[in-house]
Amino acid sequence: MNLPPLSLYIHIPWCLRKCPYCDFNSHAVRGALDEAGYVAALLADLNIEAALAGERELQSIFIGGGTPSLFSPAAIDDLLRGVRERLPWAQDIEITMEANPGAVEAAQFAELRETGVNRLSIGVQSFHAESLRALGRIHGPEEAVRAVELAQAAGFERINLDLMFGLPQASEAQALEDVNIAIGLNTEHLSYYQLTLEPNTLFHHQPPQLPDEETLWSIQQEGQRLLAQAGYQQYEVSAFARPGGRCRHNLNYWRFGDYIGIGAGAHGKLTQGDGNIQRRWKKRHPDDYLCAVAAGNPLQGSRQLSPEDRVVEFMMNALRLSEGVESGLFPATTGLDSERLAGMLDEARGRGLLSKETTRLCATPLGLRFLTNLLEIFEVEKQL
Secondary structure, three states: OOOOOEEEEEEEOEEOOOOOOOOOOOEEOOOOOOHHHHHHHHHHHHHHHHOOOOOOOEEEEEEEEOOHHHOOHHHHHHHHHHHHHHOOEEEEEEEEEEEOOOHHHHOOHHHHHHOOOOEEEEEEEOOOHHHHHHOOOOOOHHHHHHHHHHHHHOOOOEEEEEEEEOOOOOOHHHHHHHHHHHHHOOOOEEEEEEOOOOOOOHHHHOOOOOOOHHHHHHHHHHHHHHHHHOOOEEEEOOEEEOOOOOOHHHHHHHOOOEEEEEOOOOEEEEEOOOOOEEEEEEOOOHHHHHHHHHOOOOEEEEEEOOHHHHHHHHHHHHOOEOOOEEOOHHHHHHOOOHHHHHHHHHHHHHOOOEOOOOOEEOEOHHHHHOHHHHHHHHHHHHHO
16 A cells, blocks of 8 residues: 655643643643753654654644743754754645744744744634633733734744633633634634543533533534634634645644654554554653653554554544545555445435545534544444
């Protein structure tokens, strides 16, 4: 089988403060960050992973966290230079970095643009002070707007804004005002999603009062209508983009492409020349990760995907896309015969959750709304 496209995910795990809703591998900063030490560890980690990736060019790089923009532009420059020395890049590579609207970080956007980062994902979440306080965010509404303006002035044409709805103590009117303010900032991409109470978070153990289901559905539908009216197409469950603005890195995930993961707790997926597909993940705590890199093996674990795993994981990703994927992508990326899906596809179509179009695997509007129920159909084989 031909190897799928390749991306790189880089995890920088530190934040100024852990937010009560966050279940990502992030850790509050304690003292000065050893940027040079962590960059060296990332590149040592990449040395191991690059040997498994073959001769493929990187199509995209995503630097996430945590708060990667806590690192100086000089450290990011060293990091990206090191990546380029180890792996070939596509000429039009997309390089995204997550950033928070804090004033110190935003002031560095111009320098950051010079490192090669060409796309920013700014964690706004809301433009209302009371909602930001409830979420434990350290920035205010004015800083959020200013961060976007500074990024645009620095030459960033590709910007995503993260925006949440269903927030504690927030009315429907406030939620929709957030959408309108985001639209007015004129970025090419918006991630618009509902706050969920994830396990192992403060909000899960001490749940705040959230809007009821009827209000949440109303906010979601009206927010999506406003975005569509402003020219944003919903191309994934929580992703909206103007023409040409889709996130290539995330599209590679959803189309079951390959990706290397480096950094504390980072996950990766690599297809080998013999068709085996391996999931790989790194030591989670930064201290453990740094010690493991120094010892020559930062890997926490790995596993080969069984045929049943491949069915579930392919569908779990592909069916998030509003347009789905071409049917031929399933055998091309999983190495499995399409006939393996036949009975499950018939059931999903019979229940009105999957489009009857045979050349594409695509959820219906009902299937997107009840995606969990749709995916359960493809998990049956794994449970037998």
